[in-house]
Amino acid sequence: MSRAGAHGDWPGAPVGSWDVSLRRLPEATVARLPVYLRVLSEATEATISSDHLAAGAGVNAAQVRKDLSHLGSYGTRGVGYDVSYLVRQISRQLGLTDDRRVAIVGIGNLGHALARYGGFNARGFRVVAVFDVDPRTVGQRVGGLVVEPFERLAEVIEEKGVELALLTTPASAAQAAADALVEAGVNSILNFAPARVAAPAHVAVRQVDLGVELQILSYYGTQVSADGPGTDAASG
Numbered sequence: 595m596s597r598a599g600a601h602g603d604w605p606g607a608p609v610g611s612w613d614v615s616l617r618r619l620p621e622a623t624v625a626r627l628p629v630y631l632r633v634l635s636e637a638t639e640a641t642i643s644s645d646h647l648a649a650g651a652g653v654n655a656a657q658v659r660k661d662l663s664h665l666g667s668y669g670t671r672g673v674g675y676d677v678s679y680l681v682r683q684i685s686r687q688l689g690l691t692d693d694r695r696v697a698i699v700g701i702g703n704l705g706h707a708l709a710r711y712g713g714f715n716a717r718g719f720r721v722v723a724v725f726d727v728d729p730r731t732v733g734q735r736v737g738g739l740v741v742e743p744f745e746r747l748a749e750v751i752e753e754k755g756v757e758l759a760l761l762t763t764p765a766s767a768a769q770a771a772a773d774a775l776v777e778a779g780v781n782s783i784l785n786f787a788p789a790r791v792a793a794p795a796h797v798a799v800r801q802v803d804l805g806v807e808l809q810i811l812s813y814y815g816t817q818v819s820a821d822g823p824g825t826d827a828a829s830g
Contacts, residue, residue: 619664619687620664623660623661623664624688626651626653626657626661627661627684627687627688628688629651629652630647630651630658630661630662630680630684631681631684631685631688632650633647633650633651634647634677634680634681634684635681636650637677639677640676640677640678641673641674641675641676641677642674642675642677642680643655643674643675644658644659644662644669644674644675646674647675662675662680665683665684665687666683685718690717690718692718693715693718693719693720694718694719694720694757694758695720695722695754695755695756695757695758696714696719696720696721696722696756696757696758696759696760697721697722697723697724697725697747697750697751697754697756697758697759697760697775697780698721698723698724698725698759698760698762699724699725699726699744699747699759699760699761699762699763699771699775700725700726700761700762700763700764700767700771700787701724701725701726701728701731701734701736701741701762702726702762704762704786705724705726705736705760705762706736706737708721708760708762709721709724709736709737709739710736710737711737719758721737721739722739722754722755722756723739723742723750723751723754723756724736724737724739724740724741724742725741725742725743725744725746725747725750726741726742726743726744727743727744744771744774747774747775747778748774748777748778751775751778751779751780752778752779756778756779756780757780757781757782758780758781758782758783758784759775759780759782759783759784760784760786761775761783761784761785761786761787761791762786762787763787764787765787765788765789766789767787768785768787768789768791769789769791769792771787772785772791772792772793772799776793776794776797780797781796781797781798782797782798782799783797783798783799783800784800784802785799785800785801785802786802786803786804788803788804788805788806
């Protein structure tokens with residue numbers, strides 16, 4: 595995303611901070627399902643035990659069994675879970691049975707990197723549109739896509755059938771951009787801007803503040819240094 599005030603100004607935004615996620619499963623279970631899916635995609639056998647799935651996901655076997663029971667999948671004692679069947683179940687629960695169309699709003703350094711990232715397709719997501727306000731950026735080709743002006747957001751989102759958006763604007767522009775996405779019909783937003791955004795109850799918003807995550811890592815790194823080598827302070 596272009597920096598605020600440099601050749602193109604993102605519209606201002608009202609202050610607000612609520613985040614509503616609509617899920618039928620416990621939120622912690624939803625967060626673990628993509629990890630299970632990754633482990634299953636790397637499996638070399640037709641079946642997998644809860645112990646092996648747990649080891650790959652970094653949880654215990656009891657947690658795996660509990661999470662998968664929410665999907666109605668209980669496995670077979672002494673055999674384990676059918677990998678292909680479990681992949682289908684989790685993919686269906688996560689809405690990944692068909693490719694999901696994604697837009698990126700903000701083509702600065704992070705937006706460029708996300709637009710060029712090749713791993714989305716393998717996980718069921720296809721970036722089909724990218725937007726920015728900077729006239730020097732609009733019209734350029736990034737990740738095989740032409741950067742569209744922010745003013746065309748609603749038109750392009752309808753045309754491309756976009757369902758999800760990655761928000762990588764400056765903090766001051768994040769809420770206005772999120773409002774525009776919601777107005778255009780986007781129902782899921784992954785917000786990388788260093789500011790929380792508000793959305794109606796029917797829109798799922800996930801906040802990813804990379805600065806906060808680094809600060810948390812810094813804390814744990816400090817604790818490890820203080821405790822001496824070989825101590826995992828984050829494990830409690």
